[in-house]
Amino acid sequence: MxxxxxxxxxxxxxxxxxxxxxxxxxxxxxxxxxxxxxxxxxxxxxxxxxxxxxxxxxxxxxxxxxxxxxxxxxxxxxxxxxxxxxxxxxxxxxxxxxxxxxxxxxxxxxxxxxxxxxxxxxxxxxxxxxxxxAGPTHARSGLRADAPGSAGDTAWRAAILSRSSRMQAVLDEARLVAAADASVLIRGDSGTGKELLARAIHLASPRAAAPFVAINCGAIPEPLLESELFGHVRGAFTGATSAHQGLVQAAHGGTLFLDEIGDMPPALQVKLLRVLQERAVRPVGATRAQAVDLRIVSATHRDLDAALAAGQFRADLYYRIDVVSLQLPTLAERREDIPLLAGHFLRSLAHKYGRRLTGFAPEALEALATAPWPGNVRQLHNVVEQACALATTALIPRALVERALRVQPAEALGYAEAKRRFERNYLIQLLKLTAGNVSDAARLAERNRTEFYRLLQRHDLTPELFRGAGPDVEQ
The missing domain is CATH 3.40.50.2300 (Response regulator)
Known part of the structure; x- marks a missing residue:
């Protein structure tokens, strides 16, 4: 894994x-x-x-x-x-x-x-x-078919830690679809655990004893992707000194996981569609096709509906891979799982680094629970790992969590700078209120015109900028 x-x-x-x-x-x-x-x-x-x-x-x-x-x-x-x-x-x-x-x-x-x-x-x-x-998806087992010790439970060997009702709904659907052989499309932002869910579906399916083969369609250069997917025969192209089995053939009998399928080039979309339709693959340079028996599980963070409308993704392939669609929530949408996941990561990473860590300080947990998490679970793991690596106390403090989250400390201004900013902002508000009329602004400020003009010069402010529909002045 x-x-x-x-x-x-x-x-x-x-x-x-x-x-x-x-x-x-x-x-x-x-x-x-x-x-x-x-x-x-x-x-x-x-x-x-x-x-x-x-x-x-x-x-x-x-x-x-x-x-x-x-x-x-x-x-x-x-x-x-x-x-x-x-x-x-x-x-x-x-x-x-x-x-x-x-x-x-x-x-x-x-x-x-x-x-x-x-x-x-x-x-x-x-x-x-x-x-x-509590259901077949209680807190201990994200994916669970039967009671502990039953034959069905053995099949569900992959689990996702969660107490989130939204996540549990997804896992309930995954449990149902795992027993079938339909193609599955997993949607979700980067870092939400799409490959983990794909592996869980495979391990809970009748194909669990066969290979689970994963490929990231966006990580392999386009000239190499065809050969990686479908294989090639010796002499198929310059440098092909021996035959190469593709990942489609390697997944025979099992599950092929196509991560970021939305990034697959159009030419390869056509060839993949042919494989799904004919259940056969022809390696590059070969004259005969080879029969394959596999299940396709795909994943994407892209909006495939928008890609369809823009002509960037084939509709016929889309309907082949999207027989069942599962939408993984972001970590921000399952915040009740943050302490659960953080504690799990802490225990495994403390062992990795040989640290005697017992948990997070309450303030540190609060920082974790309220962070925005654009990188989702992957980012949470990274933050906990960084905090574990730098911790010098049994309880991880808030400061280490905020450092890993790259939270900037509040700006501390000196008295003179704070006074200057307040004064400039106050003058701007007066000029806006009086539409640039210096006499009225000076009267509101309880200052004479000469003193008020001197304040405006000090802050490089011109009354004319506030008359009519002039440009907005930076405060």
């Missing part, structure tokens, strides 16, 4: 990860032991603050929380979770349960509500039901 696809992939067969929150140390230990014995991956917290800290840098599939905690209550924690991680189910426990509390919790969307003392089997059943209701 390439670097771009590794950045937010994880094994789908991993056990569901639970966060248990309770200030009773003995009960917390007992719950953790019981859940771990059942096969869950369990983390614990003994306060609202500790739970928020872990939720900020780690990913979980479900939270089990006591309602009464020393620094808050479970309902308040649930409200935080619902804002930050809307797809994450929460089960509440309480020794002070009342019908109104249960009604309020259920109305708010809590996945379950148990009153202490409770039967451990009731809790386990509640957890199973909550994870099932």
């Amino acid at each position: 390439s670097t771009s696809t590794e950045m937010h992939a994880t094994a789908a067969a991993a056990p569901a990860r639970l966060l248990v929150v309770d200030d009773d140390a003995d009960l917390l230990r007992l719950l953790a032991m019981r859940l771990q014995a059942t096969g869950y991956d369990v983390a614990t917290a003994d306060s609202v603050a500790a739970a928020r800290s872990r939720l900020g840098v780690e990913r979980f599939d479900l939270v089990v929380s006591d309602v009464r905690l020393p620094d808050g209550d479970g309902l308040a924690l649930f409200e935080d979770i619902r804002r930050q991680h809307p797809a994450l189910p929460v089960i509440l426990l309480t020794a002070h349960g009342t019908i109104p509390d249960a009604v309020e919790a259920t109305a708010l969307g809590v996945a379950g509500y148990l009153t202490k003392p409770f039967d451990s089997q009731a809790l386990l059943q509640g957890i199973r039901q909550a994870l099932q209701r």
